[in-house]
Each structure stands twice: as structure tokens, then as C-alpha cells.
Amino acid sequence: MTEKGMLNGAPDTLVLAEERETIGLMVALYCRAHHHCELPCEQCRELLEYVVERVKQCPLQAQRTTCGRCHIHCYKPSMQKKIKEVMRYAGPRMLKAHPLLAAKHMLKSLAIR
Numbered sequence: 001m002t003e004k005g006m007l008n009g010a011p012d013t014l015v016l017a018e019e020r021e022t023i024g025l026m027v028a029l030y031c032r033a034h035h036h037c038e039l040p041c042e043q044c045r046e047l048l049e050y051v052v053e054r055v056k057q058c059p060l061q062a063q064r065t066t067c068g069r070c071h072i073h074c075y076k077p078s079m080q081k082k083i084k085e086v087m088r089y090a091g092p093r094m095l096k097a098h099p100l101l102a103a104k105h106m107l108k109s110l111a112i113r
């Protein structure tokens with residue numbers, strides 16, 4: 001058992017899968033409204049893949065909070081701008097569409113200050 005695993009309480013893969021699902025849903029909401037795509041377009045899929053890659057490599061995995069509150073800004077500026085736009089648009093809508101996932105996401109971001 002690694003120290004990281006003990007602190008985390010949940011396997012990294014589970015956390016990552018949830019994060020991916022949440023971000024995926026947010027990107028899909030954003031894309032549908034702004035790019036009028038039924039499924040996330042290439043540009044949006046690229047953004048999602050980028051974010052998931054960053055999350056995977058996040059040095060704060062063990063005590064992870066959501067990236068919105070992360071003090072290490074690991075996104076490159078162009079991607080950061082995009083993901084912020086997505087979050088701003090999809091955040092409030094997530095509460096309606098997927099209250100459970102949204103609540104979990106917010107709880108995580110409140111857990112560490």
C-alpha cells in the first residue's frame with residue numbers, strides 16, 4: 001500500500017473515471033449549446049482528452065481538489081481559457097441535469113481549501 005493510496009481512500013482510477021465522466025458531461029453540454037453538435041465535436045473532444053491527461057498527471061492526486069481550485073495551474077493558457085468557458089457555462093446546468101455528480105464535484109472542491 002502506498003502512502004498516496006492510503007490518503008486517497010479510493011483507487012485513483014475510480015476518482016479519474018468520475019472526473020472524466022463529469023468533465024465529459026460538461027463538455028457535451030457546452031458543445032451542444034455553442035457548436036450545435038449532437039456529440040462533442042473534434043475540438044471539444046480534444047479539450048476533454050487534454051483535461052483528462054492533466055488530471056492523470058496532477059501532482060496533487062492524493063489530496064485532489066477540483067482543478068478550478070487547484071493552485072497549480074497545469075493547463076496551458078489556451079486550454080485554460082477554454083475549460084474555464086466550459087465550466088462557467090456548464091457548471092450551473094450540471095446542477096439541474098446531473099445533481100448528484102455536480103454535488104460530488106462541489107463537495108470535493110470544498111473539502112480542501
Ligand SMILES: [Zn+2]
Pocket residue numbers: 030031032035037040041042043044
Ligand atoms: Zn464542440
